[in-house]
Amino acid sequence: MIPASFEYRRAGSVEDALGWLAEDPDSTKLLAGGHSLLPLMKLRLATPGVLVDVGRVPGLSYVRDAGDHVAIGALTRHRDLEISEVARAFVPLLAHVAGQVGDPQVRHRGTIGGSLAHGDPASDLPAAVLALDATMVADGPRGRREIAASDFFRGFLETALEPDEMLTEIRVRKAPSGWAFQKFNRRAQDWAIVGVAAVLDGDPRVALVNMGSTTVRARGTEEALAAGADAAEAADRASEGLEPSSDLHASAEYRRHLATVLVRRALVEAAAARG
Amino acid sequence: MSAPVLEDHAAAGVVGTRMLRREDAALLSGEARFVHDVVVPGALHMAVVRSPYAHARIRSVDVSAALGMPGVVAAMTGADLAAEWASPMPCAWPVTADMQSPPHLPVALDEACYVGDAVAVVLAGSQAEAQDAAAAVVVDYEELPAAVDLEDAARDGVLAHLGAPSNRAYTWELAPDPEAVRRAFDDAAVTVKERYRQQRLIPAAMEPRGVCVVPQPFGGEYVVYSSTQIPHILRTMLGLTAGVPEERIRVIAPSVGGGFGSKLDVYAEELLCLALARRLRRPVRWSEERSEAAQATIHGRGQVQEIELAADADGRVQAVRVHLLADMGAYLQLVTPGVPILGAFLYHGTYDVPAYSFTCTGVFTNKTPTDAYRGAGRPEATYAIERAMDALARKLGMDPAELRRRNYIGADKFPYSSVAGLVFDSGEYEAALDEALGLVGYEALRQEQARRRSDGATKLLGVGLSSYVEMCGLAPSRVLASLHYVAGGWETATVRMLPTGKVQVVTGATPHGQGHVTSWSMIVADKLGVPPDDVEVLHSDTGVSPLGLDTYGSRSLSVGGTAIALAADRLVDKARLLAAYRLEAAPEDLELSDGQFAVRGSPSTSIGIGALAFEAFTAHDLPEGMEPNLEASATYDPTNFTFPFGTHIAVVEVDTETGRVDLVRYVGVDDCGNQINPLIVDGQVHGGIAQGVAQALYEEASYDERGNLLTTTFADYLVPAASELPSFTLGRTVTPSPSNPLGVKGVGEAGTIASTPAVVNAVVDALSHLGVEDLEMPVTPERVWRSVGAAAPVPGGAR
Structure with missing residues (x-):
């Protein structure tokens, strides 16, 4: 239950994070809420050499009405999404699913960006954004790009994000009714x-x-x-x-x-x- | 008919009230200190290298790479440590004269016998360094075939230990009159023969184990901090096994975060920390990790049970015949072989059965050793008889409540000499059943069940009953002798008053979550007439309480609490003599009330017990021959076990499409005799029910065919939480025990014993009209789904 030794860096901005990622993308991992990555590290199933903590990067936690869609900052915690008035009004499926993730501790720490970027087929939020046909916004050294949810989830713990990219926003078209979520x-x-x-x-x-x-x-x-x-x-x-x-x-x-x-x-x- | 239910307030004093636990502020605020919190500068951290194979020959162990790692001070193999042991790991319960016990050392020498068996240790300056270095120890294993499945192992297809004659540890029999059993089965109108599997369980105490051994600067003493239920037994066993004079060992159990029997043991890590502290002359500590605990701390249960009932046409059970296979795991731990024997006397349950026979064969497998786990033998027994009674009810077409009612030991038969050789102290089983049926609304539930069935609902209703009797208050020492247990069953206590009128209680009982401090202070407060907060309870430190037999088997109140009450009575007797002297009255004319001795009929002529304590302390003017101070001790050896009982009823909804089982209501009516603190009784029952539901529906230590433990995290080992459980409805009847002066019985295990069969009976009941007769535990949704698919509907939809 003690992770292998690693270097810890705290990013103050997306630029910080991208810069450190670029130095050694393959052995660097971004840390947000930590509720997926840290258990893997404690079991030594993941052994990143550098952990870049983006948890305190300002300006990435929001749920905004953006006209035809809702824009969600990647660092928005599950609990904030669950209780967001904007999410409840325009993407109620997503708000509901955010309230189904893990337990209260997980929902108060875990972030939507972290959950999606982790790409776990057993997680709830990836299915929600896939059903909602959402768009992922990633920033990287080659600039910003948009990835459709249907292209994003590639395999077990594998997404379309390049090792030097960071998921920064999720855009979800409005779908106020006609939804359901079943979790067994x-x-x-x-x-x-x-x-x-x-x-x-x-x-x-x-x-x-x-x-x-x-x-x-x-x-x-x-x-x-x-x-x-x-x-x-x-x-x-x-x-x-x-x-x-x-x-x-x-x-x-x-x-x-x-x-x-x-x-x-x-x-x-x-x-x-x-x- | 309903027995009286104890009021939640007592006529006088605090005993019988729902006083909040004195322990909780420290526990809830994080102020409580556990072994891991003990700060010892300069301590070395131990990491244990464990076998990844269930069975392997150890060809070589190379620690040289580990020795070169940062912070590493030592790395040792089993051979390096062999000279440290005066004897092998202890087993205190040789249940038969011919019991086999394979050699068991804290670190294996040339054969690893389960996944988790220790093969080397590393000591370093930090836990992280020790763990990193442990990964660098190179062990050359030759994997051997492993005995994994209990029944296969019983057939000796694969031997769990190289060179052993067989996998059989022992066969233990209780057959007072085999001919009577045979006759009863020959003459029976109805028989049932059931086979149940008690899956292995991981105790999963909230605090994993931890040890810290600190050699003292002079005198050659070792202070052993351990997260243990048994500091006294541990001290003796550490002394014998590590060859340290017992009086040089002081064991302290600080706050202990649960045990459920898993800390009623002597573990390799405790011996290793002591031996390494002795060898290196430095403090050595070890804190268990959660996944490590899954394989290095004992497991519970692990049995295959065969139970047969013979009944007459009216459903009266005439004989019970039981054959058990019990999984010992790879080695015998402290009381491993005795656990099934603790159940051996109870397979006829609450029923007046004239003929009985029981055999149990203990079998070695290449898995984590088993040992006592909450209830220890009694939950297994209750499960078998209560499931079998439901099977009999189905066969007879009789309501399961009615079948139980017909078979109970009548209230007029106590004290009841059981066919298995026990004397049940007191009981009124039908009253508890009636109370439970009333609380749950039994008839209305049966109607609702029938309605859903006839409507073709996909959410079916099931109602499951379980009546239990258990034996607590371990134990009369003479009885333990007859069972070949190598210790007694008494408990000690000292009660003393300090000069300022405060009270100290010293007890040999060792709490790890039970609320002893609260209960003991309530007993003593009422005896002496002082506020409970003025009573300090000293425990769990052999330097403070040198004699004791610790806490397990729901013994602490009926044995330890009785010792405290007796000691308090003796203190009061002495205080009365002193009061009589001061008041110039006859001792028999004095009444003690609210801490004041007053002359009967002349209440103004009085003296307080606090003032007497000060007089006894100064000793300036004591009666001729009276020793100074108010202090008294008592050691209590019970004359009999106590026999708590009750009836629990579970109500489940079963989704036939998914197999999901929801426990929607739960009623538990328990009779634990007199209650010191009904709030603590409620807490014990709540936790016990949850733990029993866990066995019924959620938990199993799963192994693959090579003996790898698959459930080493809480993502895979499913401990249920509050969200999986309904609010429990608790009722209580009170039938005081005549076996001890407090009239108490014990309640630490009752909920666990009662709830498992109640829940499984409820699920089978929900599906019985479809032809489902049994479901293996844990009753997972997939098992339910498959059983519904496989079952043939019963014609007419009979229950």
């Missing part, structure tokens, strides 16, 4: 065994938690919905083409079954919420 776990603070984020506002989008090596969309379900299938029929295709893992908490077979049940429930709930 054993204990309140656990990662989901399977989770479902569904948005029926516009083209139906359904994203799944913990149904593969990365956060994924239930393409079979989306296709079925587009073709006019009802919730149960669409849900039957929830795990089509997916390879969920078997672990201590659930077999792959059980995960597929849960995905079907939870997608159906999410679709029914989202449709009812759309009115």
